Amino acid sequence: xxxxxxxxxxxxxxxxxxxxxxxxxxxxxxxxxxxxxxxxxxxxxxxxxxxxxxxxxxxxxxxxxxxxxxxxxxxxxxxxxxxxxxxxxxxxxxxxxxxxxxxxxxxxxxxxxxxxxxxxxxxxxxxxxxxxxxxxxxxxxxxxxxxxxxxxxxxxxxxxxxxxxxxxxxxxxxxxxxxxxxxxxxxxxxxxxxxxxxxxxxxxxxxxxxxxxxxxxxxxxxxxxxxxxxxxxxxxxxxxxxxxxx
Amino acid sequence: xxxxxxxxxxxxxxxxxxxxxxxxxxxxxxxxxxxxxxxxxxxxxxxxxxxxxxxxxxxxxxxxxxxxxxxxxxxxxxxxxxxxxxxxxxxxxxxxxxxxxxxxxxxxxxxxxxxxxxxxxxxxxxxxxxxxxxxxxxxxxxxxxxxxxxxxxxxxxxxxxxxxxxxxxxxxxxxxxxxxxxxxxxxxxxxxxxxxxxxxxxxxxxxxxxxxxxxxxxxxxxxxxxxxxxxxxxxxxxxxxxxxxx
Amino acid sequence: xxxxxxxxxxxxxxxxxxxxxxxxxxxxxxxxxxxxxxxxxxxxxxxxxxxxxxxxxxxxxxxxxxxxxxxxxxxxxxxxxxxxxxxxxxxxxxxxxxxxxxxxxxxxxxxxxxxxxxxxxxxxxxxxxxxxxxxxxxxxxxxxxxxxxxxxxxxxxxxxxxxxxxxxxxxxxxxxxxxxxxxxxxxxxxxxxxxxxxxxxxxxxxxxxxxxxxxxxxxxxxxxxxxxxxxxxxxxxxxxxxxxxx
Amino acid sequence: xxxxxxxxxxxxxxxxxxxxxxxxxxxxxxxxxxxxxxxxxxxxxxxxxxxxxxxxxxxxxxxxxxxxxxxxxxxxxxxxxxxxxxxxxxxxxxxxxxxxxxxxxxxxxxxxxxxxxxxxxxxxxxxxxxxxxxxxxxxxxxxxxxxxxxxxxxxxxxxxxxxxxxxxxxxxxxxxxxxxxxxxxxxxxxxxxxxxxxxxxxxxxxxxxxxxxxxxxxxxxxxxxxxxxxxxxxxxxxxxxxxxxx
Numbered sequence: 001x002x003x004x005x006x007x008x009x010x011x012x013x014x015x016x017x018x019x020x021x022x023x024x025x026x027x028x029x030x031x032x033x034x035x036x037x038x039x040x041x042x043x044x045x046x047x048x049x050x051x052x053x054x055x056x057x058x059x060x061x062x063x064x065x066x067x068x069x070x071x072x073x074x075x076x077x078x079x080x081x082x083x084x085x086x087x088x089x090x091x092x093x094x095x096x097x098x099x100x101x102x103x104x105x106x107x108x109x110x111x112x113x114x115x116x117x118x119x120x121x122x123x124x125x126x127x128x129x130x131x132x133x134x135x136x137x138x139x140x141x142x143x144x145x146x147x148x149x150x151x152x153x154x155x156x157x158x159x160x161x162x163x164x165x166x167x168x169x170x171x172x173x174x175x176x177x178x179x180x181x182x183x184x185x186x187x188x189x190x191x192x193x194x195x196x197x198x199x200x201x202x203x204x205x206x207x208x209x210x211x212x213x214x215x216x217x218x219x220x221x222x223x224x225x226x227x228x229x230x231x232x233x234x235x236x237x238x239x240x241x242x243x244x245x246x
Numbered sequence: 247x248x249x250x251x252x253x254x255x256x257x258x259x260x261x262x263x264x265x266x267x268x269x270x271x272x273x274x275x276x277x278x279x280x281x282x283x284x285x286x287x288x289x290x291x292x293x294x295x296x297x298x299x300x301x302x303x304x305x306x307x308x309x310x311x312x313x314x315x316x317x318x319x320x321x322x323x324x325x326x327x328x329x330x331x332x333x334x335x336x337x338x339x340x341x342x343x344x345x346x347x348x349x350x351x352x353x354x355x356x357x358x359x360x361x362x363x364x365x366x367x368x369x370x371x372x373x374x375x376x377x378x379x380x381x382x383x384x385x386x387x388x389x390x391x392x393x394x395x396x397x398x399x400x401x402x403x404x405x406x407x408x409x410x411x412x413x414x415x416x417x418x419x420x421x422x423x424x425x426x427x428x429x430x431x432x433x434x435x436x437x438x439x440x441x442x443x444x445x446x447x448x449x450x451x452x453x454x455x456x457x458x459x460x461x462x463x464x465x466x467x468x469x470x471x472x473x474x475x476x477x478x479x480x481x482x483x484x485x486x487x488x489x490x491x492x
Numbered sequence: 493x494x495x496x497x498x499x500x501x502x503x504x505x506x507x508x509x510x511x512x513x514x515x516x517x518x519x520x521x522x523x524x525x526x527x528x529x530x531x532x533x534x535x536x537x538x539x540x541x542x543x544x545x546x547x548x549x550x551x552x553x554x555x556x557x558x559x560x561x562x563x564x565x566x567x568x569x570x571x572x573x574x575x576x577x578x579x580x581x582x583x584x585x586x587x588x589x590x591x592x593x594x595x596x597x598x599x600x601x602x603x604x605x606x607x608x609x610x611x612x613x614x615x616x617x618x619x620x621x622x623x624x625x626x627x628x629x630x631x632x633x634x635x636x637x638x639x640x641x642x643x644x645x646x647x648x649x650x651x652x653x654x655x656x657x658x659x660x661x662x663x664x665x666x667x668x669x670x671x672x673x674x675x676x677x678x679x680x681x682x683x684x685x686x687x688x689x690x691x692x693x694x695x696x697x698x699x700x701x702x703x704x705x706x707x708x709x710x711x712x713x714x715x716x717x718x719x720x721x722x723x724x725x726x727x728x729x730x731x732x733x734x735x736x737x738x
Numbered sequence: 739x740x741x742x743x744x745x746x747x748x749x750x751x752x753x754x755x756x757x758x759x760x761x762x763x764x765x766x767x768x769x770x771x772x773x774x775x776x777x778x779x780x781x782x783x784x785x786x787x788x789x790x791x792x793x794x795x796x797x798x799x800x801x802x803x804x805x806x807x808x809x810x811x812x813x814x815x816x817x818x819x820x821x822x823x824x825x826x827x828x829x830x831x832x833x834x835x836x837x838x839x840x841x842x843x844x845x846x847x848x849x850x851x852x853x854x855x856x857x858x859x860x861x862x863x864x865x866x867x868x869x870x871x872x873x874x875x876x877x878x879x880x881x882x883x884x885x886x887x888x889x890x891x892x893x894x895x896x897x898x899x900x901x902x903x904x905x906x907x908x909x910x911x912x913x914x915x916x917x918x919x920x921x922x923x924x925x926x927x928x929x930x931x932x933x934x935x936x937x938x939x940x941x942x943x944x945x946x947x948x949x950x951x952x953x954x955x956x957x958x959x960x961x962x963x964x965x966x967x968x969x970x971x972x973x974x975x976x977x978x979x980x981x982x983x984x
Contacts, residue, residue: 050552060542060574061690061699082552084574086693107697140418158424168421169413170430172386178404179434184416187427198553201578205599207553296798306788306820307936307945328798330820332939353943444799447824451845453799632910650916660913661905662922664878670896671926676908679919 004188014221028196034203037217037242041071041210042199045240048159048189049075049136050082050199055157055185056132058083065121065130065149067091068137069101071213071240072159076134078208081105089124091117096237100212121149132157135186140165143184148174150182158186216241250434260467274442280449283463283488287317287456288445291486294405294435295321295382296328296445301403301431302378304329311367311376311395313337314383315347317459317486318405322380324454327351335370337363342483346458367395378403381432386411389430394420396428404432462487496680506713520688526695529709529734533563533702534691537732540651540681541567541628542574542691547649547677548624550575557581557613557622557641558598560629561589563705563732564651566596568626570700573597581616583609588729592704613641624649627678632657635676640666642674650678708733742926752959766934772941775955775980779809779948780937783978786897786927787813787874788820788937793895793923794870796821803827803859803868803887804844806875807835809951809978810897812842814872816946819843827862829855834975838950859887870895873924878903881922886912888920896924954979 012018020026030039049072058064064085066076069092080088081104090106092098098109110120121130132155133146146156147170162168175182202208215238218227227241258264266272276285295318304310310331312322315338326334327350336352338344344355356366367376378401379392392402393416408414421428448454461484464473473487504510512518522531541564550556556577558568561584572580573596582598584590590601602612613622624647625638638648639662654660667674694700707730710719719733750756758764768777787810796802802823804814807830818826819842828844830836836847848858859868870893871884884894885908900906913920940946953976956965965979 054552059690060546060571061693063693079552081699082576084576084694084699086690086697086699088697135424143416144413160424162418162421162424165418167390167413167415168418168424169415170389172408172411172414175408175414175432176434178381178406178408178414178432181431181433183429183431185427185429186421186424188422188425198551198578201553201555202576205578205580207573207576207578300798305936306792306817307939309939325798325822327945328822330822330940330945332936332943332945334943444797444824447799447801448822451824451826453819453822453824627916635908636905652916654910654913654916657910659882659905659907660910660916661907662881664900664903664906667900667906667924668926670873670898670900670906670924673923673925675921675923677919677921678913678916680914680917 028193037214038211045071045075046199046210048072050079051189052076052134052157052159053079053083056134056155060084061086062131063087064132065089066134069097073136074100076136077101078104118145118148135160140168143168144171152180156184213240214242215239218243221245274439283460284457291317291321292456294318296325297435298322298380298403298405299325299329302401306330307332308377309333310378311335312380315343319382320346322382323347324350364391364394381406386414389414390417398426402430459486460488461485464489467491520685529706530703537563537567538702540564542571543681544568544626544649544651545571545575548647552576553578554623555579556624558626559583561593565628566592568628569593570596610637610640627652632660635660636663639663644672648676705732706734707731710735713737766931775952776949783809783813784937784948786810788817789927790814790872790895790897791817791821794872794893798822799824800869801825802870804872805829807839811874812838814874815839816842856883856886873898878906881906882909890918894922951978952980953977956981959983
């Protein structure tokens with residue numbers, strides 16, 4: 001939770017200098033060749049999205065679905081490709097995100113505006129479903145949808161922060177009445193120096209370019225409000241804005 | 247599902263001889279020293295209960311809860327001990343099952359008649375909860391209870407056949423809004439020759455005595471109805487009846 | 493071992509029709525869009541090389557070495573990239589294989605003709621070594637080299653058939669006198685319908701092109717001898733020959 | 739390595755008070771009911787021996803061999819039982835250790851003075867070998883013996899400190915020329931507060947009594963030399979001596 005504390009509880013993270021405890025465990029060296037706006041994706045969008053792929057326990061050639069293709073979901077797509085997914089179905093609708101999803105490895109796109117996504121994915125897969133689902137968006141019922149489209153023995157990996165509802169529903173029948181070996185897990189992304197160094201290497205050795213997520217770059221802290229409003233308004237050309245401070 | 251087919255679909259399993267496909271994969275040799283009434287527990291109660299412990303991914307010294315201590319739950323208790331659980335809390339009420347649970351390794355007993363089991367287990371563990379839960383009984387809301395009593399990072403392992411309700415509820419807040427790494431899985435027990443040979447060795451080398459489950463033994467197929475009625479009526483002295491046919 | 497039997501013991505595999513037992517478990521459908529010379533790589537080079545990456549248990553961004561870049565080693569390189577390796581060091585010398593290794597994801601090339609590979613890799617990694625090694629060639633002492641270049645906690649994954657020597661040596665000191673958690677494993681590649689379908693999907697969805705391995709294609713069984721001689725003589729432009737029979 | 743530093747590098751560990759860094763991560767509370775001489779086994783013999791069983795990845799009912807039944811090996815035996823081993827073959831000769839091995843769960847005893855242990859274990863298992871081996875003693879060739887008695891697909895887990903020899907030999911033929919999926923691993927035991935608390939629970943809840951290891955208890959630091967000489971001379975009635983200091 002250390003990362004969360006920096007952005008929510010601990011004072012001074014916007015200061016010129018600030019205190020990092022156990023720096024040897026928490027600070028990684030950024031190579032010069034990685035642009036700052038790309039770098040800032042690594043300890044947040046990248047580690048979260050990739051963790052979705054890790055929890056999905058993807059086997060080489062597996063068919064994977066990613067529900068939600070905002071910045072985190074897009075890194076879930078990239079993570080699924082990086083773990084060796086074969087077919088990679090994404091669920092989303094914003095054109096700029098769909099385009100980015102294809103760039104990061106999506107092979108099929110399902111738009112929830114075209115009908116029930118469970119039925120659409122059943123049709124796409126000849127009724128078989130997928131080996132694993134990464135949930136990166138949606139309301140509580142997205143968990144039910146994910147279980148429904150997963151094959152027996154498959155995994156549902158949640159990296160979506162669920163902010164509403166009392167329960168996330170596992171559909172009884174499609175969970176095989178408890179007998180289908182469909183595993184539901186979810187968790188906060190890992191952090192720390194070693195993790196960051198490994199993710200930096202993915203960027204450095206051209207395995208992953210998180211830069212594609214950054215559609216708007218501002219220079220100067222005075223643009224922070226404008227950037228925040230962008231995230232609220234979500235114009236058509238936005239994935240993620242970054243504010244660089246000298 | 248092969249085992250399930252024998253008892254539900256395939257004809258002849260009550261005959262003097264019957265057909266087993268891929269016999270080399272499905273038939274194991276029973277050593278003479280294991281009584282028949284003990285043996286008959288192995289491919290059903292034992293493999294199911296132990297699978298609950300396997301899916302719980304128990305670490306040495308972990309604190310485990312088993313909800314439901316019918317025959318399958320009792321083998322879940324035995325399985326948790328066999329995987330190296332430390333503290334082992336069971337939830338149940340029938341005296342003969344509580345006694346058997348202690349025999350198989352339970353260290354603490356919670357009776358749902360004494361109040362909310364979530365609160366009782368919170369009190370027992372000083373508010374920390376348990377490392378894993380094996381669900382071997384209960385209505386759909388047992389899944390919510392299990393998630394509530396599990397520590398972040400822990401496992402919920404379901405071996406209960408859920409026969410009612412549309413959804414099994416994961417409680418949002420106690421699931422860390424999706425961030426708590428609490429894994430929910432559930433599945434049918436494994437079968438096959440190799441599995442049975444390994445379970446037989448557990449009995450043969452005195453690691454496990456499933457015989458304690460068998461409270462009533464009948465000789466002769468003519469007692470089948472009486473045995474079935476016992477399972478329906480559940481007298482105080484019953485755990486599991488067996489009918490032996492010469 | 494079923495695959496091995498077809499090429500070594502079972503008669504008829506060169507016939508117009510031949511017998512495959514448990515066909516549902518062993519035969520996969522080849523999509524029209526995959527050329528035959530590419531397809532024939534899948535159940536041999538591809539599954540073996542990728543299994544090397546699987547046994548190496550590669551974490552996202554890990555630094556991996558592949559020793560030996562013949563056709564199997566090249567698929568080990570591809571497999572390491574497919575599992576999410578960051579830096580990827582290969583050991584080899586034949587120019588056409590070095591070029592192919594770069595195509596499949598190698599970031600650094602070490603030539604054993606330039607000196608001791610252990611020292612070269614130590615220098616490349618600032619003395620840290622690599623997270624895992626895939627052994628796809630070499631004499632028995634390659635195991636010692638692999639252990640030496642692996643970090644504590646890392647994996648050595650062998651897919652090389654060792655045909656000579658009484659022992660494969662684990663170097664005592666670099667194995668931490670047994671305390672360094674360096675795991676040595678090795679095994680024959682998995683086969684079967686499900687595996688092949690998943691590997692086919694890797695090709696179908698453009699995650700992997702094994703076609704680059706095939707440098708020579710002959711049409712007609714009468715060219716078999718010429719193809720075999722190519723494998724013996726290893727001309728500069730050879731990686732793998734294929735003979736297609738109508 | 740923190741534990742090792744306390745006993746080998748860091749000054750003051752014999753003082754009345756001494757410095758422990760990151761105490762919250764490294765100090766666990768000892769319950770009153772565990773005697774001191776039992777407790778002192780936990781962070782050394784117990785965690786090491788049990789780690790041997792953990793690295794062996796024991797499945798329920800598996801057949802396990804433990805080579806070497808000094809104090810660490812005996813905890814390997816206890817660990818194998820705690821993970822659910824079925825048959826449990828130990829290799830040793832000292833009568834007091836053999837007796838303790840049986841107490842901790844051994845089902846069969848092999849004495850290397852009665853002939854080649856590889857042949858003896860082959861005979862005991864009808865030529866099949868064992869599912870995993872824990873190495874807790876022996877010279878470098880013990881690794882070769884362990885590989886030879888392990889089934890394809892099995893694990894060799896080393897917790898023995900190897901102090902001599904340049905190489906530990908993996909026998910090529912019995913390793914399936916690299917194709918047999920026999921995994922060789924070895925490592926230093928884990929430490930830390932959480933681990934210790936879990937091991938303490940094993941003792942507290944009567945899953946394990948390491949007290950049986952302690953054959954000699956001395957009170958007062960002035961007996962340290964006598965205790966050390968015991969470990970050197972190994973009288974017939976010794977497993978482990980403990981010196982308690984008020």
